[in-house]
Amino acid sequence: MLRWVLAAGLVFGVGSARAGGVLTIAQAQDPNNWDPIATFLVPWGAVASNVFDGLVLRDEQLVLKPGLAESWEVLDGGMRLRFRLRRGVLFHNGEVFDAEAVRFTMARLLGPEGAKGPQQSNYTSIGSVDVVDPYTVDIVLKRPDPVMVSKLAGYGAMMVPPKYVAEKGGVEFGQKPVGTGPFRVVGYENKVSLTLEPAAGHWDGKPKVDRVVYRFIVEPNTQVAELQAGRVDVASNVPIALIPAITASAALQVVSTTGPSVTVLRFNTAQGPTRDARVRRAMVMAVDRDAIVKQILQGHAKAVTGFQSALSFGFDPGRAAVPFDPAGAKRLLAEAKVAPGTAVSLDFRSNDTTFREVAQAVAGYLGAVGLKVQVRPFEMNVFTNDIIPNGKTGEMFQMGWGGWTFDYDNTAYLMYHSGERWNPYDKDPGLDAMLEGQRLIVDRGEREAALRKVAGFVADHALELPLYNVDTYYGVNRRVKGLVVPPDNRLRLIGASVD
Amino acid sequence: MAEVGRFLLRRLGLSVFVVLVVTLLVAWAIRLSGDPAMMLAEGAGSVTEQDLRNIRAALGLDRPFWAQYGGFVGGMLTGDMGRSFMGGLPVARMVGQALPLTVMLAFLSLGVSLLVSVPLGVTAAVRRGGWVDQVIRVVSLVGLSFPNFWLAIMLVLVFSIALGWLPPSGTEGGVGLVMPVATMAVILSATNVRLVRSAMLEVLGAQYVTVARSKGLRETVVLYKHALRNCAIPLITFIGLQFGGLIGGVVVVERVFNWPGMGSLAFDAVASRDYPVLQAVVTVLAGMIVAVNLLVDVVYGLVDPRVRGQ
Numbered sequence: 170m171l172r173w174v175l176a177a178g179l180v181f182g183v184g185s186a187r188a189g190g191v192l193t194i195a196q197a198q199d200p201n202n203w204d205p206i207a208t209f210l211v212p213w214g215a216v217a218s219n220v221f222d223g224l225v226l227r228d229e230q231l232v233l234k235p236g237l238a239e240s241w242e243v244l245d246g247g248m249r250l251r252f253r254l255r256r257g258v259l260f261h262n263g264e265v266f267d268a269e270a271v272r273f274t275m276a277r278l279l280g281p282e283g284a285k286g287p288q289q290s291n292y293t294s295i296g297s298v299d300v301v302d303p304y305t306v307d308i309v310l311k312r313p314d315p316v317m318v319s320k321l322a323g324y325g326a327m328m329v330p331p332k333y334v335a336e337k338g339g340v341e342f343g344q345k346p347v348g349t350g351p352f353r354v355v356g357y358e359n360k361v362s363l364t365l366e367p368a369a370g371h372w373d374g375k376p377k378v379d380r381v382v383y384r385f386i387v388e389p390n391t392q393v394a395e396l397q398a399g400r401v402d403v404a405s406n407v408p409i410a411l412i413p414a415i416t417a418s419a420a421l422q423v424v425s426t427t428g429p430s431v432t433v434l435r436f437n438t439a440q441g442p443t444r445d446a447r448v449r450r451a452m453v454m455a456v457d458r459d460a461i462v463k464q465i466l467q468g469h470a471k472a473v474t475g476f477q478s479a480l481s482f483g484f485d486p487g488r489a490a491v492p493f494d495p496a497g498a499k500r501l502l503a504e505a506k507v508a509p510g511t512a513v514s515l516d517f518r519s520n521d522t523t524f525r526e527v528a529q530a531v532a533g534y535l536g537a538v539g540l541k542v543q544v545r546p547f548e549m550n551v552f553t554n555d556i557i558p559n560g561k562t563g564e565m566f567q568m569g570w571g572g573w574t575f576d577y578d579n580t581a582y583l584m585y586h587s588g589e590r591w592n593p594y595d596k597d598p599g600l601d602a603m604l605e606g607q608r609l610i611v612d613r614g615e616r617e618a619a620l621r622k623v624a625g626f627v628a629d630h631a632l633e634l635p636l637y638n639v640d641t642y643y644g645v646n647r648r649v650k651g652l653v654v655p656p657d658n659r660l661r662l663i664g665a666s667v668d
Numbered sequence: 669m670a671e672v673g674r675f676l677l678r679r680l681g682l683s684v685f686v687v688l689v690v691t692l693l694v695a696w697a698i699r700l701s702g703d704p705a706m707m708l709a710e711g712a713g714s715v716t717e718q719d720l721r722n723i724r725a726a727l728g729l730d731r732p733f734w735a736q737y738g739g740f741v742g743g744m745l746t747g748d749m750g751r752s753f754m755g756g757l758p759v760a761r762m763v764g765q766a767l768p769l770t771v772m773l774a775f776l777s778l779g780v781s782l783l784v785s786v787p788l789g790v791t792a793a794v795r796r797g798g799w800v801d802q803v804i805r806v807v808s809l810v811g812l813s814f815p816n817f818w819l820a821i822m823l824v825l826v827f828s829i830a831l832g833w834l835p836p837s838g839t840e841g842g843v844g845l846v847m848p849v850a851t852m853a854v855i856l857s858a859t860n861v862r863l864v865r866s867a868m869l870e871v872l873g874a875q876y877v878t879v880a881r882s883k884g885l886r887e888t889v890v891l892y893k894h895a896l897r898n899c900a901i902p903l904i905t906f907i908g909l910q911f912g913g914l915i916g917g918v919v920v921v922e923r924v925f926n927w928p929g930m931g932s933l934a935f936d937a938v939a940s941r942d943y944p945v946l947q948a949v950v951t952v953l954a955g956m957i958v959a960v961n962l963l964v965d966v967v968y969g970l971v972d973p974r975v976r977g978q
């Protein structure tokens with residue numbers, strides 16, 4: 170009798186373990202192509218991290234961990250990275266993953282096919298990829314690149330199956346992607362949905378859900394409506410203004426974590442009143458960041474002291490925030506001979522509805538110390554392709570950045586080094602030297618100190634008005650269990666289930 | 669008959685010219701701002717000018733404007749619309765998936781709107797000045813004042829979230845069509861009711877209506893057979909004109925209801941500066957609008973024997 174009960178229990182147990190359910194996720198954008206080298210979009214990474222694996226991976230805390238490489242070592246003073254590959258890994262189509270697949274993937278990324286896409290530039294420090302034996306591969310660098318191992322956990326370096334890609338070609342592969350990840354693609358309808366099912370025998374375990382359906386829904390209001398109607402389990406694109414609509418429902422919740430993306434107002438340091446560092450410092454003092462975070466961002470952000478979040482390598486927890494001091498700001502402005510009523514403009518992306526409110530708040534704070542702020546919205550594409558890189562901004566302009574490598578280098582070099590696209594105004598040989606120098610340092614501690622020095626320089630010269638680091642958050646139906654929200658938007662679904 | 673043939677041929681030639689001008693305008697205007705290579709690389713931290721040049725070369729953007737435009741027009745003539753900048757899919761395939769969804773949405777909305785607005789417009793005209801007329805006029809004025817996106821969101825709030833009757837978005841089954849069609853139809857009907865009403869009022873005073881009534885014909889026959897037929901010309905003309913606006917409305921409504929039609933395709937293409945997709949979508953939609961107006965001219969002849977005789 171007992172045996173039968175146990176057997177029944179086992180059957181039911183197995184049954185309920187299998188009934189992991191269907192997890193439906195609303196995704197704002199369809200990259201249209203799932204080939205790792207074709208795009209560089211966060212929505213790509215969010216989905217494709219479940220289909221592809223890299224040699225190394227990041228866990229939910231963004232710590233690097235072994236992926237398709239079981240271990241790696243740094244040789245030749247940082248110029249050679251040796252990876253020992255996991256054995257017995259198969260691509261979803263049955264192809265064997267080995268050193269040849271690594272060589273093929275990297276050759277494709279660095280070759281003419283990769284040049285057509287936006288990924289190649291991140292990997293140009295690689296000189297060659299040498300197969301040592303079928304399960305050992307060396308990545309040999311042309312120049313030191315302390316961030317290379319981090320980059321191998323990302324986008325373009327996801328491993329692809331050589332035979333399949335050669336046979337299908339890039340575009341076809343992009344429509345029917347095959348990787349080694351915990352999920353395989355079973356259906357894709359362009360701009361409508363992508364369906365995944367657990368892949369057999371993934372080295373990291375078996376996913377609990379039976380199926381994952383990504384639905385591509387551009388409009389945030391529609392994503393929230395679908396979440397409220399119970400037809401999607403996770404909404405990935407929820408404007409802050411719609412958060413109360415989610416928290417009002419007992420069935421729904423907002424799950425958040427610190428995000429990588431930081432928003433600042435950068436200054437035009439070449440023209441106008443903001444040429445004077447005292448004026449810039451006064452403006453930094455005049456704005457109450459904590460109030461903006463609390464009132465406008467409803468607490469879903471943290472005030473920052475510079476252009477990086479706590480997740481970034483080079484972040485300095487000891488750096489004190491510039492205190493909110495309108496009286497001090499007024500004194501500084503008077504010292505710099507800025508007459509009350511002096512006009513300054515604040516430029517931002519027109520499609521960012523949250524920032525529109527922030528911009529108005531900043532204008533209010535600056536108005537209180539005697540500056541007359543004109544708030545100017547620009548169409549996103551015009552803003553990032555013309556206004557900023559060609560130095561056509563007013564005194565202040567919005568800039569949001571989330572270095573995907575989680576290393577301050579990725580932000581600082583591009584923002585402050587002279588001649589860089591995102592740096593139309595600053596030219597400082599001392600700062601350039603600091604930025605170039607840290608790239609050559611292999612020792613982590615030394616490099617971290619060098620990056621902190623850069624951040625210190627930027628703060629001392631008030632090159633920007635730090636604002637906030639907005640959280641990564643999702644609207645989630647409470648029937649979803651085991652979903653861990655990572656800062657980088659790449660939801661790992663292996664442990665998730667749906668009641 | 670030869671006259672008619674020549675007339676149609678001339679109209680057809682004019683239509684082709686209009687579409688060609690539209691393609692030129694679009695191809696020129698979208699290149700005024702924004703860089704597709706940068707859009708593609710957005711997020712890739714260390715993109716250099718050299719990388720952008722490589723991407724532009726791969727997309728064919730390093731060629732002079734006239735070469736790019738010529739390639740596009742030549743491609744359209746042979747049915748090859750090129751490949752999307754975002755993902756490399758053949759544009760013809762993307763348009764082929766989106767077009768039927770938009771055509772269905774547009775024509776269903778138009779059909780529903782006619783079914784609603786003709787009886788209401790006729791009733792309002794017949795009961796001119798009465799309370800029924802007043803109600804219909806006020807309601808149509810309210811309908812006219814709704815922005816379509818607002819109406820769409822309200823419908824979602826009521827029917828998807830409060831009542832749970834309809835899905836907020838998507839194309840599954842027939843139910844996904846209900847709210848997008850309703851949104852478009854409400855706004856179309858508001859104008860159509862007023863049009864039918866005023867056209868009917870004009871006709872109802874005509875002598876042939878008095879004659880029909882004095883023959884002892886039933887009122888419905890008088891209204892729908894004798895009077896309404898004579899309203900057909902202004903109504904058809906207006907539908908032809910309305911069609912352009914209808915397509916414009918589709919862009920917004922498709923986005924709110926996540927309907928993967930031509931409007932959504934255009935919206936994405938503008939945002940990402942996907943030239944081949946945008947050019948193809950605009951060309952196809954312009955072609956449709958021109959074709960509908962051409963059709964209107966032909967239909968004149970069918971409904972009005974006087975035009976046919978000329």
